[in-house]
Amino acid sequence: MRAIKIGLFGFGCVGQGLYQTINNSKNFEGEIVRICVKDRHKVRSLPESVFTYTKEDILNDPSIDVIVELIDNAEAALEIVTTALKNGKSVVTANKKMVAENLEYLIDLQEKTGKGILYEGAVCGSIPIIRTLEEYFGHEPLNEIKGIFNGSTNYILTKIFDEHLDYTQALEEAKEKGFAESDPTLDVKGFDPKFKLSILLTHAFGINVSPEKIANLGIDHLQPSDLEFARKHGYRIKLIAQASRKNDEVFACVLPQFIKENHNLRNVNNEFNAVTLNGEFCDDQLFIGKGAGSLPTGAAVLSDISALSYDYKYEYKKHYNQGKVHFSSENAVTVYVSFEKPEHIDLNEFEAVSEKFFCFDRSYVIGKIKLSKLLQSKWVYNSKISVVQFDNDTEISEELDLSALETEILELRKGQKLREKISV
Numbered sequence: 001m002r003a004i005k006i007g008l009f010g011f012g013c014v015g016q017g018l019y020q021t022i023n024n025s026k027n028f029e030g031e032i033v034r035i036c037v038k039d040r041h042k043v044r045s046l047p048e049s050v051f052t053y054t055k056e057d058i059l060n061d062p063s064i065d066v067i068v069e070l071i072d073n074a075e076a077a078l079e080i081v082t083t084a085l086k087n088g089k090s091v092v093t094a095n096k097k098m099v100a101e102n103l104e105y106l107i108d109l110q111e112k113t114g115k116g117i118l119y120e121g122a123v124c125g126s127i128p129i130i131r132t133l134e135e136y137f138g139h140e141p142l143n144e145i146k147g148i149f150n151g152s153t154n155y156i157l158t159k160i161f162d163e164h165l166d167y168t169q170a171l172e173e174a175k176e177k178g179f180a181e182s183d184p185t186l187d188v189k190g191f192d193p194k195f196k197l198s199i200l201l202t203h204a205f206g207i208n209v210s211p212e213k214i215a216n217l218g219i220d221h222l223q224p225s226d227l228e229f230a231r232k233h234g235y236r237i238k239l240i241a242q243a244s245r246k247n248d249e250v251f252a253c254v255l256p257q258f259i260k261e262n263h264n265l266r267n268v269n270n271e272f273n274a275v276t277l278n279g280e281f282c283d284d285q286l287f288i289g290k291g292a293g294s295l296p297t298g299a300a301v302l303s304d305i306s307a308l309s310y311d312y313k314y315e316y317k318k319h320y321n322q323g324k325v326h327f328s329s330e331n332a333v334t335v336y337v338s339f340e341k342p343e344h345i346d347l348n349e350f351e352a353v354s355e356k357f358f359c360f361d362r363s364y365v366i367g368k369i370k371l372s373k374l375l376q377s378k379w380v381y382n383s384k385i386s387v388v389q390f391d392n393d394t395e396i397s398e399e400l401d402l403s404a405l406e407t408e409i410l411e412l413r414k415g416q417k418l419r420e421k422i423s424v
């Protein structure tokens with residue numbers, strides 16, 4: 001192992017975590033030579049001479065071997081990473097948005113430059129899932145990969161279910177503890193876990209799927225009545241990222257899900273993440289670890305830097321699947337959809353409806369809907385609608401007659417209108 005000279009971009013939550021892990025590792029041979037940050041007026045914990053505000057000071061420094069990119073801006077990150085690879089430097093990044101949105105380009109750039117980019121910290125913080133998929137499961141066909149990929153929403157949902165905190169309080173706590181992204185809508189609307197899922201699709205199934213093709217719904221629309229429904233039935237709600245393969249088709253989505261008492265993700269709480277996978281030979285596996293935070297993510301970044309010291313690169317071993325395995329959104333999931341007003345939803349978009357509860361204040365239906373509808377239908381993204389998925393093995397009662405339901409919905413609508421008139 002040779003001593004590595006590191007040029008660091010970003011000295012926020014993860015950058016400072018990395019600095020601490022390097023200083024406290026007993027056997028890591030390397031040092032941070034220079035740090036590029038943005039805000040000239042911020043008070044820093046290190047001498048001013050270590051910092052620069054000009055990216056070229058690092059990118060063009062021939063003494064620097066590795067660029068570690070830990071900034072919170074995906075566009076600027078892509079520029080840094082591209083220049084670094086073209087300048088003959090290896091790269092470590094934790095920026096899931098940048099990696100997910102540009103993975104095909106980055107794979108190509110690695111081939112052209114001969115330099116590697118590692119991004120373990122970008123997916124589930126401290127859980128070493130990418131290298132595990134590449135190295136341990138590189139030759140095993142996988143059937144499924146899923147889990148809790150976002151620490152801040154898991155923290156929020158834990159606080160809501162365990163401590164009865166309301167959503168806003170729980171989000172504030174997650175932000176204070178450094179679990180939330182600078183833009184927390186990426187977390188609470190399910191984009192952050194979707195970026196991670198999109199990256200894992202490449203390493204688990206060998207297909208590059210850009211994030212916009214994957215349906216994602218978050219936890220920010222959940223209503224007290226949804227929590228009540230969950231509690232009444234003995235469920236918790238967790239935001240689950242999931243991908244499964246059936247023959248040569250892979251389905252993927254990020255949805256809040258009801259989690260039963262005996263579910264293996266039930267007790268994965270707070271900022272912890274979990275990844276479960278099912279392989280054709282190994283059957284079920286479960287990995288749990290801190291998915292966010294300064295030191296856990298810093299540790300994943302340190303591990304990548306150290307892997308670069310022996311010239312480790314991802315081989316993208318599952319790419320033999322390209323052209324043989326296809327991404328599809330044509331499978332149906334079973335969901336609970338709650339709504340304030342019946343005109344907010346479109347029952348015709350369901351494959352089938354199996355249960356309904358109609359009430360003046362808030363109603364719900366349970367039914368099957370294709371992922372492609374969740375991706376395309378506008379009503380799904382209405383802030384007054386919440387959608388929660390049932391686990392695949394949940395028993396669902398028989399189908400209801402859709403035309404009879406529509407008549408009932410019309411009645412409900414009339415009743416609501418009348419009530420609104422009276423209250424005016």
Ligand SMILES: NC(=O)c1ccc[n+]([C@@H]2O[C@H](COP(=O)([O-])OP(=O)(O)OC[C@H]3O[C@@H](n4cnc5c(N)ncnc54)[C@H](OP(=O)(O)O)[C@@H]3O)[C@@H](O)[C@H]2O)c1
Nearest residue numbers: 010011012013014037038039070071072076094095292293
């Ligand atoms: N926080 C986590 O738990 C976690 C977990 C996994 C992955 N990540 C990922 O790690 C990355 C960093 O997250 P973070 O939580 O550490 O962010 P953060 O605390 O907001 O820090 C961001 C840092 O980036 C710097 N910066 C922003 N734009 C820059 C630019 N154009 N050039 C140079 N420096 C720039 C900022 O500079 P100033 O100091 O001057 O403002 C700051 O030091 C993100 O991609 C995030 O998605 C975070």
